Amino acid sequence: MARIFGIDLGTTNSLIATMENGAPRVIxxxxxxxxxxxxxxxxxxxxxxxxxxxxVEMEPHLTVERDGRVSAVGxxxxxxxxxxxxxxxxxxxxxxxxxxxxxxxxTFADLSGPVVRFQIGKRVFTPSQISAxxxxxxxxxxxxxxxxxxxxxxxxxxxxxxxxxxQRQATKDAGRLAGLDVVRLVNEPTAASLAYGLNKMAxxxxxxxxxxxxxxxxxILSIKEGIFEVLATNGDTHLGGDDIDRAxxxxxxxxxxxxxxxxxxxxxxxxxxxxxxxxxLTDATGTDVVVELPGHSIRKHLTRDxxxxxxxxxxxxxxxRCELAVADAKLTPAAIxxxxxxxxSTRMPMVRRRVAEMFHREPLCSINPDEVVALGAAVQASVLxxxxxxxxxLDVVPLSLGIETMGGVMERLIHRNTTIPTSVAExxxxxxxxxxxxxxxxxxxxRELAKDCRSLARFKLGPIQAQPAGVPxxxxxxxxxxxxxxNVNARDExxxxxxxxxxxxxxxxxxxxxxxMLEEAIDLGEQDLEERLxxxxxxxxxxxxxxxxxxxGEFGRLVPDGERAxxxxxxxxxxxxxxxxxxxxxxxxxxxLNEVTTPFAERIMDAxxxxxxxxxxxxxxx
Amino acid sequence: xxECPSCGRRQEPSLTCADCGSPLxxxxxxxxxxxxxxxxxxxxxxxxRRYHELSRKLHPDxxxxxxxxxRDASLRATAMLTRSYRTLRDPVARGLYWLELNGxxxxxxxxxxxxxxxxxxxxxxxxxxxxxxxxxxEQAHERATEVAARRVELQFKMDEALxxxxxxxxxxxxxxxxxxxxxxxxxxxxxxxxxxxLIRDVDRALENTKAA
Numbered sequence: 001m002a003r004i005f006g007i008d009l010g011t012t013n014s015l016i017a018t019m020e021n022g023a024p025r026v027i028x029x030x031x032x033x034x035x036x037x038x039x040x041x042x043x044x045x046x047x048x049x050x051x052x053x054x055x056v057e058m059e060p061h062l063t064v065e066r067d068g069r070v071s072a073v074g075x076x077x078x079x080x081x082x083x084x085x086x087x088x089x090x091x092x093x094x095x096x097x098x099x100x101x102x103x104x105x106x107t108f109a110d111l112s113g114p115v116v117r118f119q120i121g122k123r124v125f126t127p128s129q130i131s132a133x134x135x136x137x138x139x140x141x142x143x144x145x146x147x148x149x150x151x152x153x154x155x156x157x158x159x160x161x162x163x164x165x166x167q168r169q170a171t172k173d174a175g176r177l178a179g180l181d182v183v184r185l186v187n188e189p190t191a192a193s194l195a196y197g198l199n200k201m202a203x204x205x206x207x208x209x210x211x212x213x214x215x216x217x218x219x220i221l222s223i224k225e226g227i228f229e230v231l232a233t234n235g236d237t238h239l240g241g242d243d244i245d246r247a248x249x250x251x252x253x254x255x256x257x258x259x260x261x262x263x264x265x266x267x268x269x270x271x272x273x274x275x276x277x278x279x280x281l282t283d284a285t286g287t288d289v290v291v292e293l294p295g296h297s298i299r300k301h302l303t304r305d306x307x308x309x310x311x312x313x314x315x316x317x318x319x320x321r322c323e324l325a326v327a328d329a330k331l332t333p334a335a336i337x338x339x340x341x342x343x344x345s346t347r348m349p350m351v352r353r354r355v356a357e358m359f360h361r362e363p364l365c366s367i368n369p370d371e372v373v374a375l376g377a378a379v380q381a382s383v384l385x386x387x388x389x390x391x392x393x394l395d396v397v398p399l400s401l402g403i404e405t406m407g408g409v410m411e412r413l414i415h416r417n418t419t420i421p422t423s424v425a426e427x428x429x430x431x432x433x434x435x436x437x438x439x440x441x442x443x444x445x446x447r448e449l450a451k452d453c454r455s456l457a458r459f460k461l462g463p464i465q466a467q468p469a470g471v472p473x474x475x476x477x478x479x480x481x482x483x484x485x486x487n488v489n490a491r492d493e494x495x496x497x498x499x500x501x502x503x504x505x506x507x508x509x510x511x512x513x514x515x516x517m518l519e520e521a522i523d524l525g526e527q528d529l530e531e532r533l534x535x536x537x538x539x540x541x542x543x544x545x546x547x548x549x550x551x552x553g554e555f556g557r558l559v560p561d562g563e564r565a566x567x568x569x570x571x572x573x574x575x576x577x578x579x580x581x582x583x584x585x586x587x588x589x590x591x592x593l594n595e596v597t598t599p600f601a602e603r604i605m606d607a608x609x610x611x612x613x614x615x616x617x618x619x620x621x622x
Numbered sequence: 623x624x625e626c627p628s629c630g631r632r633q634e635p636s637l638t639c640a641d642c643g644s645p646l647x648x649x650x651x652x653x654x655x656x657x658x659x660x661x662x663x664x665x666x667x668x669x670x671r672r673y674h675e676l677s678r679k680l681h682p683d684x685x686x687x688x689x690x691x692x693r694d695a696s697l698r699a700t701a702m703l704t705r706s707y708r709t710l711r712d713p714v715a716r717g718l719y720w721l722e723l724n725g726x727x728x729x730x731x732x733x734x735x736x737x738x739x740x741x742x743x744x745x746x747x748x749x750x751x752x753x754x755x756x757x758x759x760e761q762a763h764e765r766a767t768e769v770a771a772r773r774v775e776l777q778f779k780m781d782e783a784l785x786x787x788x789x790x791x792x793x794x795x796x797x798x799x800x801x802x803x804x805x806x807x808x809x810x811x812x813x814x815x816x817x818x819x820l821i822r823d824v825d826r827a828l829e830n831t832k833a834a
Contacts, residue, residue, distance in 0.1 A: 004686075183686050227674045384686040392678055394704075418708065421682065423701040479701055482682045 004154045004183055004384055006191075006377025007138060009131060009171065011088040011214030011240060012344065014039045015374035016138045016152075019387070024195060024378035026371050029141030036370060037141065041133045042075060042083040045121035046539035051137035059083040060264040061272060062292060070294040071602050072265040080543065082106060082120045086242055087134075089214045090116050090127040091174075092167035094507045101246075104262045114507050121539075128170050128509065129517060132177035139178065154181045156381045158373050159484075160215040161187035162235030162398045164444050165456050166507040168485050173514055183384055185483040188212075189219035190230055190395050191376030192342040195367055197223055197391075198379055204337035205231075207326070209355050209363065210373075211318060212343035214240040218322045220329040220336070226390040232328035232417045233398050234321045239314060241278075241345040247310040248274035252289055252298060260609065266293065277302050282347050294606045308350045315354055322358055328417050339363040342372050394419050397480050404441040404450040413478055416446065423479035427493070428461065433469050437462035440476065442486070455506035461490055461499055474499055537586040541578040544590055545571065548597060551604060558603045566596050624648045627691035637680060637699050645680045647698035652706035652719060662720060662791035664710060673707040713787055717811050726804050728812055736813050742779070746772055746820060750827050766831050773824050780817045786810060 006017045006024070013036040017026045026035035031053050042055035050058060060074035060083070075081035084106065090098075095111030102108075109117040109124040117124040139152045159171050168185055175182035189208035197203075203223050210217040217235035221228055249270045253261045260266055273291050280287045281304045291298040326333055339355060341363045346352065355363050367375065382388040397420050402412040413424045428438050438461040445453030464472050473493035480486055490499035509517075548571065552559070559567070574589040623632045628644035635648035637655060653660045656672055678684070680703060685696045709715045721727060735743050749772060753765035787810050794803045 184683070224674070227677070380683075384683055386684070386687075390678060392674075392681055392683060394677060394681075419704045421697050421701040422704050422708075423698070424705070479697070481697055482700075 002151070002153050004156060004381035005142070005152050006374055006379070006381045007135065007155050007157045008188070008191075008374035008377055009088065009134065009157055009159075009174070010039055010373070011086050011212055011242065012039055013037060013213075013370060014134050014138055015371060016142045016155075017371075017374040017378035019378050019382045024198070024375040024382075026374055027142045027145050029138055029145060035374075037134070037138055038085075039087065039134050040083060040085045041087065041130050042081070043120045043123075043125065044075070044081040044536065044539070045543050046536045047121065047123055048536050049133050051133055055083055059085070059268055061269045062265050062294070064292050069599075069602050070292050070605070071598060072605055074265070074268075076264050080547070082118065084118060084130050086214050087127050087130040089238060089242070091131065092164065092170040092507055093127070104267070105264070114505065115509055126509065126517075128173040129177055131171070131174035135174060135178035135180060139180065152180070154183050156184045156186055156377045156384065157182055158188045158191050158377050159185050160210075160212075160235060160237055161189050161217040161219050161230075161233040161395075162215070162237050163187075163484070164237075164399055164454060165401075165484070165486050166454075166505070167237065168483060169505070169508050172483070172485070173509055176514060177517055184380065185485075186377055186380045186393070187217070187219065187230075187233070187395055187484075188215075188373045189217045189233070189342060190221070190228065190393055191380060192340060192367075192372045193219070193221050193223070193228055193376065194379040194383075194391070194393065195372045195376035196340055196364065197228060205329075205331060205335055207322070207336045207339045207359060208342060209318070209322070209339060209346065210235075210342035211345035211351060212240050213345070214238070214242050216240060216318050216321065218318070218325045220325050220331065227392050227394065229394040229419070230396045230417075231331070232325045233396055234325040234328070235398070236317065236321060239317055240343075243314050244278060244307075244311045244345070244348075245271055245274045247314075248278060248289075248302070248307070251302075251306075251310065252291060252300060255298075260293075266291075270298075278307065278348075281307050282349065294602060294609050296609060304349070311348065311350060315351055318351075319354060319358055322355075333359045336361070340372075341365040342369050344370055395482070395484070396420060397422070397484055399444045400446055401456070401478065401480065401486065402443050402453070404443060408450045410443050410445070410448060410450045410453050414480060418480075420480045420484060421482050423477055425475050425477045428474045428476055428490075429470050430464065430467070430472050431469055434466040435469065436464050436466060438464065438474065442478070442488070456486065457488075457506055458504045459488060460502040460504075464499075534581060534583045534586075537583045537590070538578055540590050541574055541586050544593055544597075545574065545578075548593070551600070555600075555604050555607070558607065559600055563596070563599065567593070567600070570596055627695045628688075637676065637703065643679070644692055645685070645696040645699040647695045647702070650702065650706075651723065652709050655702050655706035656710065658710075660723075661795050662716065663788075663795050664716070666711065669707070669710060673703070676703055713784060713791070714811065714814055717787060717791075717807055721804065721807060721811070724800070724804055726808065728808065728815060736809070736816055739813060739816055742776075743816070743820060746776070746824065750824065753827065753831060762831065766828065769824060769828060773821070773828065776817060776821050776824065780814070780821065783810065783814050783817060787814065 008015045015026050015035050016029060017024050028035050029037050037052045038056050040055040042050040042058040058074050060076045062070050063073050064070055075083050093116050094114050095116055098108060098111055098116060107119045109119040115126050117126055143152055155175065157171055157175055159168055171185060172182050189210045192208050192210060193206055206221045206223055208219045215237045216239040217233065219233040220231045222231055249267065252270045252274060270291050273289050277287050277289045286301060286303045289300045289302050336359050339359045339361060346369050352363060379388065380393065383391050396417045397414060398416060400412045400416045401414040402410045405411045413426060414422060430438060440459040440461065442456040443450055443453040444456050447453050461474055474490050475493050476488060476490045478486060478488055488501060490501055492499055570589060570593045574593055577585050577589055624635060624646060626633050626639040626642060626644055626646060629639060629642040631641045633639050633646060635650055636646055639646055680696055680699045682693060682696045682700060685693050709719050718728065749769055753769050756762040756765050790806060790810060797803060
């Protein structure tokens with residue numbers, strides 16, 4: 001049987017790991033021999049995909065040229081292609097769950113459906129499809145690094161412990177779309193505890209504080225003779241380092257007019273500066289933040305104290321979650337024998353300090369917080385292969401599961417922090433004579449009313465034989481598997497026959513949709529490479545020609561005659577070449593046209609910023 | 623009899639096949655699932671060890687490379703084991719389950735106040751009403767302090783009731799009078815259920831006052 005690999009599909013970085021000589025190790029998949037693959041996916045208008053470091057370079061940002069001019073580069077989204085980062089934040093979300101600030105970052109297709117879809121060029125991509133690209137990049141990178149013709153087919157993928165059913169399903173779908181057999185989903189903090197537990201560093205009651213780029217988890221475990229039993233978990237799947245970065249960006253761009261703040265090039269440049277500043281303040285107590293805009297520089301000084309003020313509300317939220325988890329585990333902070341730090345955001349000195357205060361002890365961080373989850377996933381993979389002795393993980397379901405009953409009340413069937421796998425059987429009957437179907441609305445959450453919980457799925461039981469009300473007796477079993485995913489089946493109590501159930505997931509993809517996506521992906525793969533490159537070059541040509549014509553229409557006055565003549569000449573040659581089959585000629589002309597139009601593009605940006613700043617100063621004066 | 627999905631031989635209901643040791647998804651009561659005698663007193667450390675031992679044998683992670691039938695049996699057997707452990711580990715859940723095994727059930731919405739708690743319940747409800755109605759902040763704070771003191775008293779009562787339950791468990795395991803056993807068990811459990819609701823109400827009211 002093929003080896004199972006462990007994957008940490010992170011918000012900011014993704015890693016793949018395996019066991020070697022009894023110890024887990026990460027595999028170098030990055031271009032520079034790094035094990036961290038940035039979870040960033042660039043998609044050109046024609047659908048060409050780039051993942052990792054090179055995708056980061058394609059993110060929209062402002063760059064200072066050799067001659068000192070500032071120009072805007074990268075895929076700006078929509079018809080110009082897009083670069084998607086932190087896609088994990090969108091996993092399992094419905095269109096109605098997208099926040100306004102997300103809409104400024106990305107272009108979405110119709111948001112009325114049960115799945116978020118990014119609009120890129122003429123295509124739409126679900127978060128599962130984007131994540132599948134990250135998984136594919138990890139797979140091919142690791143296969144290359146292993147260099148022994150070994151194929152990676154079976155994997156363990158980690159998810160935040162607080163991921164709900166829909167988010168877990170979306171992660172499994174991503175694996176399937178990447179052509180992987182996802183043997184198991186493992187909760188990230190639990191995986192981390194496996195990596196520590198292997199070294200016998202953590203025994204007794206252990207708290208795992210996992211503060212990553214986009215998600216926060218706290219899990220309390222009891223570790224005894226190789227059994228890793230989760231007692232309670234809590235968290236927030238939309239709380240991470242990204243939120244602190246956003247707060248810094250708001251501070252950096254505070255004086256800019258609103259329209260400019262939302263510009264994707266400006267915003268992302270500020271985000272990169274914010275991330276750098278945050279990282280350098282791990283050791284330094286102050287740092288300069290510089291963002292170069294055309295004709296205007298933002299220069300500010302950020303102290304660690306000021307950063308901590310900005311981060312404080314987010315850190316406070318993590319600590320509140322810790323209190324709840326400790327209480328749910330029926331323990332006190334003093335009864336915790338070890339605290340383990342996981343995730344890049346735990347590098348902040350403030351986070352370490354506050355966690356130490358809360359648990360009255362210094363937290364452990366001897367394993368690299370960026371790698372520990374992937375290492376733990378490799379340990380779990382080895383458990384699944386039966387090569388890890390007596391080690392066993394007993395995890396819990398993070399959120400209560402129930403059904404909607406009369407009056408819109410949520411009736412809890414499985415309580416949060418119940419060890420999984422677990423199941424519960426519930427009897428259903430009809431309310432009126434000759435009723436042929438029973439509808440069951442399954443919910444997840446802790447609130448009293450159904451409308452305040454998250455809808456998971458609607459099941460239609462039937463057809464039921466026509467009988468007086470209350471006579472049919474159908475037993476429905478809700479089973480949560482070791483991945484934390486719900487399975488439902490129904491049985492007629494009198495005949496013992498299995499009942500068919502029509503499942504409508506409230507969020508996420510149906511099986512048919514995944515099948516279709518898989519077929520499309522295979523079509524794309526079998527297309528002749530040369531042909532794809534030609535199509536890609538033609539699309540590039542079409543894109544630059546279209547953009548140029550649009551800009552000339554609007555800002556034609558900004559182009560001097562000599563420059564205009566050169567532009568026209570290259571434009572004409574490209575127009576002629578693009579219907580031909582000489583791919584290299586098309587690519588060369590696209591580059592040439594790009595070059596002769598760069599000064600023009602800069603002038604447009606300058607003019608826009610000047611206009612915006614003037615408007616702002618007029619507003620300030622008045 | 624049930625067919626083993628692994629070796630195909632017919633088996634008596636159990637969590638594992640007597641012939642090949644594979645998991646079986648046979649319906650069992652909680653005591654049988656953990657392979658312990660049907661008794662109300664349980665040594666919790668021994669129960670945990672038993673649960674861990676069986677988990678090691680049955681858990682789906684042990685059968686990741688097996689066929690779908692075996693994996694399904696392992697999943698169902700583990701789900702049953704986990705639920706049984708959870709039920710027996712908690713004395714209140716265990717007591718309620720015992721009633722169920724004997725064809726008895728506590729009324730779902732236990733509205734009738736148990737006589738021995740009537741006075742206490744009346745006082746607590748009056749105090750809660752006073753706290754929620756007081757408009758003067760200083761007075762409200764004073765009331766909240768009183769309610770918080772009550773909360774401690776209620777917890778004390780609860781601990782007492784739980785200890786009483788454990789004492790009765792031991793007594794009942796020795797006694798042969800099933801009928802009396804069920805009646806007493808019902809009384810104690812309904813007191814506990816009532817106290818639990820009361821404590822939850824007090825906690826909510828205190829939480830709301832704090833928020834306001």
